Amino acid sequence: MVNIYDPAPIYDSLTPGITEWNDARPEIAQALGLSPKKYSDKYAINQVMLALAEQEIPYRDWREIGQHVIDMIRRYPFLMNSYYRVGDTLLPSGIAFDNLVGNHHIDDFPALFGLGEYEGHGLRGAINGRQTRDPRKSYRGFCRSVGLPKPWPDN
DSSP states (O other), X not given: OEEEOOOHHHHHTSOTTOOOHHHHHHHHHHHHTOOGGGTTOHHHHHHHHHHTOOEEEOOOXXXXXXXXXXXXXXXXXXXXXXXXXXXXXEEXXXXXXXXXXXXXXXXXXXXXXXXXXXXXXXXXXXHHSGGGOOTTOOHHXXXXXXXXXXXXXXX
């Protein structure tokens, strides 16, 4: 069994229509009882969620975890990390998420996605592993190579 914190009750209580992490973050922090100076720290939010983990779920394989992440980002678009700057270029959320996910985003902040710590590490390993057949190590490439649906629509 894996202990997770189910963030859905908090995410469902956010102001309707929030699609950006910067807008969701203070409300999530407030719901978790974090002080105002800590609300900007994604790490602090994740650590509180991990400490509150009490829901036990059976171990899932990386395909199930991958589908779970797809379901979470479709339901809560702010989890795609909004925008991400690479040099002078501001990448839209889907591309930003693709670039970040194989590079520690999910295993650094697993509780934000309703994952246990080992599940986050396992998913990153699967994305970066040989089985994905995607040289860019993107989440979209991972989903395509293991037969999961597109994580977000084409723009």
